[in-house]
Amino acid sequence: MSEVKDMLLLLVGSSLVSNVVLSQFLGLCPFLGVSRKVKTAAGMGGAVIFVITLASAVAGLIYNYVLVPLDLTYLQTIVFILVIAALVQFVEMFLRKVMPPLYQALGVYLPLITTNCAVLGVAVTNVQKNYGILTGIVNGIGTAVGFTVAIVILAGLRERMEFHDIPEPFRGTPMVLVTAGLMAIAFWGFSGLL
Amino acid sequence: MNTVSERLYNGIVKENPTFVLTLGMCPTLAVTTSAVNGVGMGLTTTAVLALSNLFISLLRKIIPDKVRIPAFIVIVASFVTMVQLLLEAYLPSLNSALGIYIPLIVVNCIILGRAESYAYHNPPVASLFDGLGMGFGFTIALTILGMVRELLGSGKFWGMQVFPSEYAVTIFVLAPGAFFVLAALTAIQNVMKKKLAAKGRDVSKIGSGCASGCAGCPSAAGCGLDQKKAFDQEAGMQFISLDETEEPMVTDLDWEAEEDEHE
Numbered sequence: 001m002s003e004v005k006d007m008l009l010l011l012v013g014s015s016l017v018s019n020v021v022l023s024q025f026l027g028l029c030p031f032l033g034v035s036r037k038v039k040t041a042a043g044m045g046g047a048v049i050f051v052i053t054l055a056s057a058v059a060g061l062i063y064n065y066v067l068v069p070l071d072l073t074y075l076q077t078i079v080f081i082l083v084i085a086a087l088v089q090f091v092e093m094f095l096r097k098v099m100p101p102l103y104q105a106l107g108v109y110l111p112l113i114t115t116n117c118a119v120l121g122v123a124v125t126n127v128q129k130n131y132g133i134l135t136g137i138v139n140g141i142g143t144a145v146g147f148t149v150a151i152v153i154l155a156g157l158r159e160r161m162e163f164h165d166i167p168e169p170f171r172g173t174p175m176v177l178v179t180a181g182l183m184a185i186a187f188w189g190f191s192g193l194l
Numbered sequence: 195m196n197t198v199s200e201r202l203y204n205g206i207v208k209e210n211p212t213f214v215l216t217l218g219m220c221p222t223l224a225v226t227t228s229a230v231n232g233v234g235m236g237l238t239t240t241a242v243l244a245l246s247n248l249f250i251s252l253l254r255k256i257i258p259d260k261v262r263i264p265a266f267i268v269i270v271a272s273f274v275t276m277v278q279l280l281l282e283a284y285l286p287s288l289n290s291a292l293g294i295y296i297p298l299i300v301v302n303c304i305i306l307g308r309a310e311s312y313a314y315h316n317p318p319v320a321s322l323f324d325g326l327g328m329g330f331g332f333t334i335a336l337t338i339l340g341m342v343r344e345l346l347g348s349g350k351f352w353g354m355q356v357f358p359s360e361y362a363v364t365i366f367v368l369a370p371g372a373f374f375v376l377a378a379l380t381a382i383q384n385v386m387k388k389k390l391a392a393k394g395r396d397v398s399k400i401g402s403g404c405a406s407g408c409a410g411c412p413s414a415a416g417c418g419l420d421q422k423k424a425f426d427q428e429a430g431m432q433f434i435s436l437d438e439t440e441e442p443m444v445t446d447l448d449w450e451a452e453e454d455e456h457e
Contacts (some may be wrong), residue, residue: 021370024294025224031305034221074279077269077297085264116303117220124297173216174381181373188370 003063007138009194014142017191020118021150027118031151034109040113041155045148047109049141052119055084056140059123060133072126079122087105088113118147148186154180198323202374205327211304212335214400216380218304221295221335223372229352232340233333234288240298240329241277243305246315247325254314266309271300304328321364343367 018024021031027048032128034044059080067073092110113119124144126136159178166175216237218253219306225235246269250257257265278296282290289296299305308328313321343349349357349369387400 023219025369025372028219028223028300074275077275077278077300078268081267081271081300082264085267117298120301121298122296124294128294168379169381169384172380172384174377174384177373177377177380181370181377183375184370185365188368 004128010135010138011142013076013194014139015146016187017151019146019184019187020121020143021147022180022187024121025120027116027147028050029114030109030172031147031154031180032054035151035155035158035176036157038152038159041151042148044109045144045151047113048118048147050111050118051084051088051091051110051146052140052144052147053066053137054121055119056089056136057133058083059120060126060131060136063127064147076124076127080120084119084123093101093139120142124140127139150183153183197320199308200324201320202327202330205324205329206331206334209328209399210335212382213337213379217307218302218332219376221298221302222339223376225292226336226340226343226372226375227347227367228344228350229340231291231339232336232338234334235292235295235415236329238277238281238292239299239302239304239332239410240326242270242299243329243332244322244325245273247308247320247321249273250313250314251318251321257314262314263306263310266306266314267300270305270309274299307398320385324344325439337408339375339379343371347371351413364434379393403437439443 014020020026021028029046030044035041047153062079062083063073063076067076088110092103095110117124122136122140125131126139131139154176158176161175161179170178205211209215210283211221223240225231246266250266253265253269273289274297277299278289281296290440316324341351343366344352345356346363347365349355349359349362363371366375383400386419387397389398390410391397
């Protein structure tokens with residue numbers, strides 16, 4: 001039972017307490033760029049959950065069964081980024097052939113995710129914290145869910161903000177950043193959870 | 195030697211990656227809790243940027259056009275690994291302070307952006323200095339942001355206590371403070387942009403990076419969005435642009451126009 005409890009705690013920790021965008025600043029570009037509408041934000045979130053879960057599984061397998069036995073762990077950065085880039089291409093082709101509706105929904109966001117630092121960040125964190133493969137996947141899911149929660153909330157706030165009278169210099173991006181800062185304060189409150 | 199100084203000036207002032215282009219925001223916000231961390235991250239990135247620019251430029255005639263992005267990534271990742279191992283060996287304290295953000299230099303869009311837009315089309319010496327200029331511009335920006343956050347957040351200037359920490363606004367060294375500092379920075383950028391536009395200067399590059407979304411990103415071509423577009427059109431599928439699915443946001447240009455009407 002304690003293992004299940006640990007996993008749940010890790011899930012809460014990686015999604016809410018140390019939120020990937022609001023406390024680790026990973027994946028800021030899509031967070032700011034693709035958060036104008038709740039619909040597109042949710043699409044991006046879905047694609048990120050999909051890719052991070054797959055990438056943390058594949059990166060974990062390769063690290064534990066290829067790099068560690070061959071004593072090549074110093075190559076982890078190169079291997080991880082190539083695996084992620086290849087994986088995203090592969091997933092895109094697979095979805096295009098097999099599941100066109102899902103491809104229509106997530107397709108646009110997939111190439112943008114290759115350079116999303118959250119994906120590489122999860123892979124590197126899993127190695128640095130010595131997570132096993134399963135723990136790594138749980139950490140990946142938690143991180144991606146945290147990203148989705150943050151980007152959807154921000155998009156909701158931005159939709160409302162369109163109609164507000166904001167001081168001139170703060171219109172556009174600055175106001176979005178202030179909003180993100182206030183959200184970060186709110187998420188700071190979760191640190192009492194664990 | 196003219197190109198050398200021109201490239202350095204371009205990177206540090208004219209197209210400063212942080213203050214003008216707003217590129218590479220993830221490390222900018224994450225490591226600027228103190229001036230020293232800012233300098234460390236800036237110089238680490240500079241080393242990777244200059245060396246990868248130099249090598250990409252040297253190899254530009256050998257790298258086939260179709261696989262250039264993976265080739266760039268491998269070159270950049272190799273230098274990041276080298277720099278990471280060197281830091282672990284010689285500067286372990288800096289290495290532990292910057293932590294996960296060192297391997298993440300690979301996905302810093304400044305580096306891929308410079309490779310794609312400059313080093314791949316220009317001779318080695320100019321590319322090397324382009325990398326150095328951009329790197330120094332990034333370092334200076336991170337140092338300034340680090341100094342501001344350190345002073346406001348913990349009352350210290352380069353680690354020296356300037357005023358008692360009871361008077362410091364701790365939130366500036368925490369995560370939310372990073373967003374507020376960047377918000378102030380982009381607000382200043384908006385004002386500057388408006389002033390420069392009134393003088394008739396070209397302002398298209400100001401704030402064109404991460405903050406304005408992927409469509410306006412200078413490294414959009416680098417992340418594969420362009421290839422995808424071409425590929426989709428070839429396959430007879432409609433490319434769903436992010437712009438088409440979104441309504442235009444109220445940008446500063448809109449309020450400029452509004453103001454003109456009032457005048």
